[in-house]
Amino acid sequence: MALQDKIDQDIKAAMLAKDNATLRGLRAIKAAILLAKTEKGPAEELSEQTEISVLQKLAKQRRESAEIYQQQNREDLYQIEMEELAVIERFLPKQLSREEIEANVRQLIAETGATGPKDMGKVMGLANKRLAGKADGKTISEIAKTLLTGG
Incomplete structure (x- = not known):
């Protein structure tokens, strides 16, 4: 199953469950994938490697933002970034120690x-x-x- 199809299914499930944190993360992934697809061309499908690099970029952005929010004692914003990061990491391959x-x-x-x-x-x-x-x-x-x- 393509990543975009999996994301769409998970978005529906999160909407039904009224899980706003998961929904935010999934929508961020979907937006990034759609953006990457339009950069490649309308008929182009993304390779698995491209999808992984898009997810890694999103995860890196969330980590950096969370770090900044933590330094500025903005626990509310830090928590939002960490929730979205957890959703993004579900779709990434297992990270090496x-x-x-x-x-x-x-x-x-x-x-x-x-x-x-x-x-x-x-x-x-x-x-x-x-x-x-x-x-x-x-x-x-x-x-x-x-x-x-x-x-």
């Missing part, structure tokens, strides 16, 4: 023969392809930088 990411990056460093920070681009290019959808690029970058600088 920091330890799993580190193990993958170590393996990639060995495969590429990277020896220091100058090889960061080589490692990151491969890591972003292999771990796409399973890990945040910022986390991958932090781990790779630490490992390549000997930290």
